[in-house]
Amino acid sequence: MAGPLSSTSLSPVRTFHPRRSRMGAQKLAALADLLPRYEWVPGRDPLPLGDVVMEIGFGMGDATLVQAAAHPTVTWLAVDIHTPGVSHLCRELDQQGLTNVRICVDDALDVLDGHIPDDSLSGVQVFFPDPWPKVRHRIRRLIQPLFLDLVAPRMRVEALLHVATDWDDYAVQMATVIGSHHAFEVVTAPPRPQTKYEAMGVAAGRTITDVAAIRRR
Numbered sequence: 086m087a088g089p090l091s092s093t094s095l096s097p098v099r100t101f102h103p104r105r106s107r108m109g110a111q112k113l114a115a116l117a118d119l120l121p122r123y124e125w126v127p128g129r130d131p132l133p134l135g136d137v138v139m140e141i142g143f144g145m146g147d148a149t150l151v152q153a154a155a156h157p158t159v160t161w162l163a164v165d166i167h168t169p170g171v172s173h174l175c176r177e178l179d180q181q182g183l184t185n186v187r188i189c190v191d192d193a194l195d196v197l198d199g200h201i202p203d204d205s206l207s208g209v210q211v212f213f214p215d216p217w218p219k220v221r222h223r224i225r226r227l228i229q230p231l232f233l234d235l236v237a238p239r240m241r242v243e244a245l246l247h248v249a250t251d252w253d254d255y256a257v258q259m260a261t262v263i264g265s266h267h268a269f270e271v272v273t274a275p276p277r278p279q280t281k282y283e284a285m286g287v288a289a290g291r292t293i294t295d296v297a298a299i300r301r302r
């Protein structure tokens with residue numbers, strides 16, 4: 086059943102543009118061959134045992150790959166709906182021999198809402214979401230109080246929420262909504278790998294801001 090911030094019940098708050106980028110035959114073949122090996126299907130697959138960090142909007146998987154390699158005992162549940170990125174991550178996981186990443190091709194809001202048990206996630210990461218600077222797009226931004234209401238109960242106590250942006254006004258929004266949410270205590274953000282969108286922001290002269298918080302008891 087859809088909850089308050091699922092894409093079905095709050096359809097105006099769509100946090101991504103559904104788009105079908107063209108993929109060449111090689112990438113399509115890689116997707117068909119490799120995705121079944123890594124895919125995590127909501128409603129079919131139980132959450133992996135042990136520490137699970139959910140990365141929402143992994144893009145090309147830059148941060149996913151580096152972190153998964155550095156923390157082999159943690160499972161990365163990498164969620165995105167952008168198929169070229171899914172294909173790229175599958176190929177890299179195969180080439181690098183990483184086995185601790187599961188890929189979920191779905192709307193993260195629906196996944197959180199219907200398929201992630203309470204007190205289950207060891208971390209949640211959202212790096213450079215919503216790359217739209219226009220004022221009219223702000224209502225679609227992911228990091229807002231309703232999202233925090235959805236994600237907080239699914240995190241274990243002391244689990245880390247880590248978000249980052251290259252838009253100054255979004256950085257203020259992130260710090261404000263996370264800092265004022267009863268379930269979170271803001272902490273110093275740990276280092277993390279650079280991502281593709283981050284590199285684009287840096288190249289354009291924008292400032293990078295990370296906000297991190299632990300789930301309170």
Ligand SMILES: C[S@@+](CC[C@H](N)C(=O)[O-])C[C@H]1O[C@@H](n2cnc3c(N)ncnc32)[C@H](O)[C@@H]1O
Nearest residue numbers: 100101142143144165192193212213280281282
């Ligand atoms: C601007 S890109 C950033 C990608 C990557 N984190 C980086 O920094 O390079 C945002 C990504 O989030 C994904 N995304 C946005 N909303 C989403 C949602 N509700 N569920 C799953 N993925 C989402 C988009 O498809 C896109 O790949």
